[in-house]
Amino acid sequence: MSLAQPLQDRFGRRIDYLRLSVTDRCDMRCSYCMPQGFSDYEEPQDWLTFEEIERVVASFARMGTSRFRITGGEPLLRRDLSGLATRLARLPGVTDMSLSTNGTQLVRYATDLKAAGITRLNVSLDSLCAERLHRITRRDALAQILDGLLVAKSCGFEPIKINMVVMAGVNEDEIEAMADYCFRHGFVLRLIETMPMGETGRNAGYVDLQPIRQRLQARFGLVDGIVGGGGPARYLVAPDGKGSIGFITPMSQHFCETCNRVRLSVDRHRIETGAPRVS
Ligand code: SAM
Ligand code: SF4
Numbered sequence: 001m002s003l004a005q006p007l008q009d010r011f012g013r014r015i016d017y018l019r020l021s022v023t024d025r026c027d028m029r030c031s032y033c034m035p036q037g038f039s040d041y042e043e044p045q046d047w048l049t050f051e052e053i054e055r056v057v058a059s060f061a062r063m064g065t066s067r068f069r070i071t072g073g074e075p076l077l078r079r080d081l082s083g084l085a086t087r088l089a090r091l092p093g094v095t096d097m098s099l100s101t102n103g104t105q106l107v108r109y110a111t112d113l114k115a116a117g118i119t120r121l122n123v124s125l126d127s128l129c130a131e132r133l134h135r136i137t138r139r140d141a142l143a144q145i146l147d148g149l150l151v152a153k154s155c156g157f158e159p160i161k162i163n164m165v166v167m168a169g170v171n172e173d174e175i176e177a178m179a180d181y182c183f184r185h186g187f188v189l190r191l192i193e194t195m196p197m198g199e200t201g202r203n204a205g206y207v208d209l210q211p212i213r214q215r216l217q218a219r220f221g222l223v224d225g226i227v228g229g230g231g232p233a234r235y236l237v238a239p240d241g242k243g244s245i246g247f248i249t250p251m252s253q254h255f256c257e258t259c260n261r262v263r264l265s266v267d268r269h270r271i272e273t274g275a276p277r278v279s
Contacts, residue, residue, distance in 0.1 A: 006064040017067045017231075017261035018060050020053065022081065024266055026074040028102050029138040030124070032165055032194050036138060048268045050084050054091070056264060061093030065262075069098045070118070073266070076105035082112035089117025098122065098229075100163075104141050106148025114155040120229065121157045122190075123149060126164050127171045128181060136170065153185060159227070161188040161246070166212070168205035175212060179220065183243035190233050190246035208252045216245055232258065 007015040024042050026034065048056070057068060068088060075081055089097045098120035099113060106123070123145070127133040130142040152160055162182055166172050175191065182189040194206050216222060217236055225237030225244060232255040233246030249255075 007060070013257075013259055015260060015262055016065050017069070018057070018065050019069045019071055019261055019263045020057070021071055021073065021264060021266045022053070022075045022078040022084065023047070024073040025077050026072060026102070027077060027104055027139065028074065028141070030126070031136055032167070042267045046268055047266050050087065052268065053084065054087050057088050057094065058091050061091050064093070066093055067096040067098075068094060069100060071100040074102050074104070075099060076101055076109055082109065082116040085113060085116035085118050096120070102137070103145035103148045104139070107144065107151050110148065110152045110155045110157070114157060119157065120159060121152055122161045122163055123152070124163045127174055128177055129174070132171065149185070149187070159188050159229075161190050161229070163190050163192055165192045165194055166207045166209065167194060168207050170205055172207050175216070176219065179216065179243070179245060188227055188244050188246060190248055192248040193251045195250050206251060209247050209249050210252050213247055
C-alpha cells in the first residue's frame, strides 16, 4: 500500500526509516552508554505492547516509511521478539527489517529471527580481547558473542555489520585486528565516534576518526564506496571485494542534514525525532 504524501519533517528531510526501541533494558553496561549501576528503567506497564507497535509501524508504512530497525536497550531481552518481527515483516509497505543487538543472545535466537523476516544485523563488538570487552561492557561475554556471530552467519543474515565504538586508550589499538576479523568472516566493520550522551558518553574517550580513516585506506588499499543500509555511515571498500569499513562520525563530520529517520521509544508516553543514536 502506498501513500499520497511521503513523510517529511519540517526541515524537508524525507523520513523513510524508523528505529524502533522495544525495551530500554540491557544485560550489559557499556561505559559510553549506561552508568554502571543503572536500573532506572521504564516500568513494563509503560511499554508499548506488540499490538501498539504493530499499529504504529503499519501507520508509518502507509506513509511510505518502508525500513524498520528493531533496537533497544537490548532488543533480544524483550520476550517473543521473533513473534513481533513476524507480525511487522508481514505488514504491507514494510520492505526491510533489521535488528541491532549486543549479540549475547544470538546463539539462541538467530534462527527464529531470520525465519521471522529480519534480514540484516548490526552487532556491537568493541574488542576481541575478553578481558577488555569485560571492562567496557561490564560483562564477560566475548565467547558468547563470537559464537552468536557464527550462528547468525550460518543463518544467512546479510549483511552483518559490526559496530565498534572507538575509545582513546581503550580499544583504538585494535582497529586493524577488528578489520582483519571482519574481512575474514565477511562482516562489515563500522567504526563509531563516541557521542556525549550525558556523563557516560562524555567520559568515554572521544577519538576523531578522520586520521584513522586515512590510515586504514592506505593499509588495506580501500577506496570510497557504497554499502546499503540507509544509515549515516560513510564507507571505504576494498576493490577486490575483500571487505568494507564504515565510519560513523557524529562529532568530526555531522550528518544531521541527511538524517532520514525517526525513533520510537518503548515508553508509550514519548516519541522522538532525529538520530542521536546510531545503531
Ligand atoms: N544493545 C544494542 C547494541 O548494543 O547494539 C542496541 C542498542 S545500542 C544503544 C545501539 C548502538 O549505539 C550500539 O552500536 C552502541 O555501540 C551505540 N552507542 C551507544 N552509546 C553510544 C555513544 N555514547 N556513542 C556512540 N555510540 C553509542
Ligand atoms: Fe546495552 Fe547496547 Fe547500550 Fe551496550 S550499547 S549498554 S549493549 S544498549
